[in-house]
Amino acid sequence: MATNRTFTMIKPDAVSNGHIGAILNDIIAGGFKIVAMKYTRLSEEGAGNFYAVHKERPFYGDLVKFMTSGPIVAAILEKDNAVEDFRTLIGATDPAKADEGTIRNKYAKSIEANAVHGSDSDENAEIEGSFFFSQLERF
Numbered sequence: 001m002a003t004n005r006t007f008t009m010i011k012p013d014a015v016s017n018g019h020i021g022a023i024l025n026d027i028i029a030g031g032f033k034i035v036a037m038k039y040t041r042l043s044e045e046g047a048g049n050f051y052a053v054h055k056e057r058p059f060y061g062d063l064v065k066f067m068t069s070g071p072i073v074a075a076i077l078e079k080d081n082a083v084e085d086f087r088t089l090i091g092a093t094d095p096a097k098a099d100e101g102t103i104r105n106k107y108a109k110s111i112e113a114n115a116v117h118g119s120d121s122d123e124n125a126e127i128e129g130s131f132f133f134s135q136l137e138r139f
């Protein structure tokens with residue numbers, strides 16, 4: 001059964017291009033509630049672990065370099081059918097293929113610098129949220 005939470009990051013390109021506010025507006029207008037949020041910067045080890053599923057992909061090294069290139073915003077979001085609805089809101093991985101009006105269509109520059117992350121399953125949403133937010137917190 002689908003849970004009602006997903007995890008997102010506003011990636012370094014969107015942070016450095018000044019899109020944090022606009023992206024958060026789109027997320028809230030899309031019906032998502034922000035449950036937890038953090039402005040931080042990933043270490044190489046942290047980004048490597050976060051994207052470990054892509055370790056064998058040719059773009060892995062560049063992806064880790066990109067994700068550590070500047071600050072990010074990490075957040076846990078809540079909405080019915082959160083994982084699927086959030087991926088609809090952000091659009092395709094490649095912004096050139098992202099539907100009109102989606103976050104990646106509006107704010108992403110390339111398939112790598114694609115403005116936001118969205119979890120791809122309930123299980124990964126839980127794992128990824130736990131990566132950034134401690135069990136000492138209550139949300």
Ligand code: ATP
Binds near residue numbers: 112113114
């Ligand atoms: P994310 O997991 O960040 O939400 P996604 O699920 O749409 O994105 P994945 O296939 O999980 O896409 O890829 C993870 C990230 O790796 C992408 O968001 C992008 O930053 C980068 N990436 C994916 N494919 C490529 C590629 N062909 N070249 C360069 N970078 C890529």
Ligand code: MG
Binds near residue numbers: 118119120
């Ligand atoms: Mg993914």
